[in-house]
Amino acid sequence: MSTPVKGDGRSQRWQAHRTARRAEFVEAAVRAVEAVGPDASIADIAREAGVSKPVLYRYFADKAELHAEVGRWGAELVLDRVVSAVLAPATARARIDAGVAAYLDTIAEHPQTFLLLSTQHAGSADPLADGKQRAATKLARIIGSGLRQLGVDSAGAEPWAFGMVGMAVSVGQWWLDRRTMSRAAVADYLSGFIWHALSGAADEYGVPLSALDPPDNVRPLDPGRQA
Incomplete structure (x- = not known):
């Protein structure tokens, strides 16, 4: 009988980090929308978050996914x-x-x-x-x-x-x-x-x-x- 393989600790830490970063970006999106209005762009949100647009797209597939969050x-x-x-x-x-x-x-x-x-x-x-x-x-x-x-x-x-x-x-x-x-x-x-x-x-x-x-x-x- 094979021994169950424990979960990869690095993978779990990465997932926790990813979840935390997504939450930070959602909060940044709210701040950007409140400042710019409902038409706030991904560039506006990335600027508020202090990251580039490509970084933001590592965590959200597109603007619709970010809006859903x-x-x-x-x-x-x-x-x-x-x-x-x-x-x-x-x-x-x-x-x-x-x-x-x-x-x-x-x-x-x-x-x-x-x-x-x-x-x-x-x-x-x-x-x-x-x-x-x-x-x-x-x-x-x-x-x-x-x-x-x-x-x-x-x-x-x-x-x-x-x-x-x-x-x-x-x-x-x-x-x-x-x-x-x-x-x-x-x-x-x-x-x-x-x-x-x-x-x-x-x-x-x-x-x-x-x-x-x-x-x-x-x-x-x-x-x-x-x-």
Whole structure:
């Protein structure tokens, strides 16, 4: 019986180095896009990273792959903040308000980057595709958990979650591009829409969404439970 061959330590170190360098270049891309705008070129990004374009292309096959990595970075940032907000112990309405506020605050911190991600993929792969899938899946688990706590059918959790993510991306793009309304006003409209959609669905089941409010339910919803 042959002895298993251990992994090459040099290969593992190189992979770790490559992963770290890609993360550095993604951060440089975000800085370049924020400084130059959504049309920032590979040359702009390489300059911000302090490397040449050929070096950048050693880590990313093309601009689309780099944009996809920026998309994952942006989606992770939004997801971490929104999930933290909506899982905090509070009333159902307060959780929705907090989640919307966290989303708008995050994209407002990096407006050019999120405009790039939401508008600059015509004719190519959507750089936010993976992030939207992950966000909707996580949101579906949270909604599904809440519906089950209410004792009603949770089958609608997934389509509702995907619908809300799509709406949030569209509203965010519109707001960043137009700026015809204050962040507070956009937050009120968006959270109000989501609240009325979810509370209306709960009312149809004969159980008000407020049944999830403290003190009867002081524990945050568990996203680990499958919808």
